Amino acid sequence: MEKQGVRGPKPRPLTGNILDVAAYVSKSTSKDMDHITHDTVNRLLPHYVAWSKQYGKRFIFWNGVEPRLCISETEMIKELLTKYSTKSGKSWLQREGTKHFIGRGLLMANGSDWYHQRHIAAPSFMGERLKSKAGLMVECTKNMLQSLQNAVESGQTEVEIGEYMSRVTADIISRTQFGSSYEKGKQIFHLLTELQSLCHQATRHLCLPGSRFFPSNYNRQIKSKKMEVDRLLLEIIQSRKDCVEIGRSSSYGDDLLGMLLNEMEKKRSDGWYGQQRSYSGHLNMIVSESLRLYPSGTLLPRMAFEDIKLGDLDIPKGLQIWIPVLAIHHSEELWGKDANEFNPDRFASKSFAPGRHFIPFAAGPRNCIGQSFAMMEAKIILAMLISQFSFNISDCYRHAPVVVLTIKPKYGVQVYLKPLNS
Numbered sequence: 001m002e003k004q005g006v007r008g009p010k011p012r013p014l015t016g017n018i019l020d021v022a023a024y025v026s027k028s029t030s031k032d033m034d035h036i037t038h039d040t041v042n043r044l045l046p047h048y049v050a051w052s053k054q055y056g057k058r059f060i061f062w063n064g065v066e067p068r069l070c071i072s073e074t075e076m077i078k079e080l081l082t083k084y085s086t087k088s089g090k091s092w093l094q095r096e097g098t099k100h101f102i103g104r105g106l107l108m109a110n111g112s113d114w115y116h117q118r119h120i121a122a123p124s125f126m127g128e129r130l131k132s133k134a135g136l137m138v139e140c141t142k143n144m145l146q147s148l149q150n151a152v153e154s155g156q157t158e159v160e161i162g163e164y165m166s167r168v169t170a171d172i173i174s175r176t177q178f179g180s181s182y183e184k185g186k187q188i189f190h191l192l193t194e195l196q197s198l199c200h201q202a203t204r205h206l207c208l209p210g211s212r213f214f215p216s217n218y219n220r221q222i223k224s225k226k227m228e229v230d231r232l233l234l235e236i237i238q239s240r241k242d243c244v245e246i247g248r249s250s251s252y253g254d255d256l257l258g259m260l261l262n263e264m265e266k267k268r269s270d271g272w273y274g275q276q277r278s279y280s281g282h283l284n285m286i287v288s289e290s291l292r293l294y295p296s297g298t299l300l301p302r303m304a305f306e307d308i309k310l311g312d313l314d315i316p317k318g319l320q321i322w323i324p325v326l327a328i329h330h331s332e333e334l335w336g337k338d339a340n341e342f343n344p345d346r347f348a349s350k351s352f353a354p355g356r357h358f359i360p361f362a363a364g365p366r367n368c369i370g371q372s373f374a375m376m377e378a379k380i381i382l383a384m385l386i387s388q389f390s391f392n393i394s395d396c397y398r399h400a401p402v403v404v405l406t407i408k409p410k411y412g413v414q415v416y417l418k419p420l421n422s
């Protein structure tokens with residue numbers, strides 16, 4: 001890559017630039033931000049800021065023993081995500097680092113394994129199946145609004161709204177994709193949140209082949225939480241199977257779990273609402289602008305599985321390619337001088353180039369399968385919330401976004417709540 005003019009910081013043996021990244025991030029996130037600003041790239045991707053200033057829009061750094069090429073030219077990104085979607089995928093290190101939290105499912109699958117899983121899961125997130133979930137989303141949101149109303153009636157004027165959001169989204173996913181197993185769903189989400197933190201710690205450390213077998217406290221904690229998640233998931237699956245076996249139900253259901261069980265069954269026999277509609281346009285703009293400023297994933301990683309030609313660059317097989325989503329979403333060159341301001345109106349026109357400048361859900365064949373589900377859910381929750389309450393940010397709120405695999409508010413989001421009918 002050096003011969004093609006791509007350079008980067010000098011790596012150390014074995015650890016590459018991991019310690020440099022850790023030092024940059026721990027310095028930039030050691031304090032809260034001075035005031036509420038959306039200008040978060042220096043805080044969350046300080047290494048990207050430093051190295052892109054020094055080496056330009058393309059540079060290479062080393063994540064342990066894996067070289068990573070960072071690209072921020074949007075034409076190249078589009079080409080990678082669309083044209084080379086089958087010739088690139090998730091690397092060994094990425095799959096290892098997240099396997100306890102994300103597992104070996106669709107998000108981390110490669111090649112024909114990915115194709116097969118995507119094919120089975122996709123219908124659950126499309127067309128009539130997706131629309132049919134709106135009712136359940138409304139029902140779950142009503143429950144959340146009732147809890148907020150109860151909090152207000154018991155004299156609370158301030159709430160940590162993030163907690164309510166986590167609960168309602170966990171409720172929605174449990175009910176829409178896993179049927180009636182909400183109580184189990186809740187326990188699983190709690191365990192997954194703990195696993196998310198533990199796995200995030202792993203991304204900051206060196207991951208050597210075989211290290212998962214060390215009997216460390218970290219490995220023991222992960223193992224026991226993972227076993228508990230597996231046990232709870234197996235119980236849900238078994239109870240679904242039991243319903244069919246004893247004749248209480250004629251099918252496994254048409255939610256995601258039902259579809260996966262039906263597919264497995266097939267393999268064996270083969271030998272192997274309307275409420276948000278009128279505001280929808282505005283809500284779309286508001287949710288999109290929020291996802292532009294705070295995309296869940298600050299970066300999108302891919303690995304080239306074959307030699308490929310990306311723009312004017314020859315990319316050798318095995319090179320990781322790193323797309324700094326957060327930096328692209330905040331780029332003044334792409335979004336104008338007000339790139340760090342919250343301005344939903346910018347989404348009123350179609351000129352913002354989805355799939356290139358705006359990639360919160362990635363792009364191309366390997367984009368987020370839950371994109372329409374997530375947008376529908378966010379719009380329903382927001383529409384119902386603002387129709388019942390007004391809220392302002394609390395004086396206690398500390399603006400300290402951090403990355404724990406995804407972007408999160410470090411201390412939650414405290415807001416003052418006021419029912420609109422009071």
Ligand code: HEM
Pocket residue numbers: 106107108118173291295296297300301359360361362365366367368369370371373374
């Ligand atoms: C605001 C909410 C969401 C955001 C910002 C988001 C973002 C993303 C992104 C950026 C990817 C690509 C990751 C990569 O390739 O490295 C992705 C993939 C994926 N997302 Fe989402 N997602 C959201 C909600 C959801 C929901 C609600 C579901 C499921 C119910 C979901 C399921 C998936 C799956 C299964 C993949 C893997 C797709 C594949 O590789 O074919 N996501 N998401």
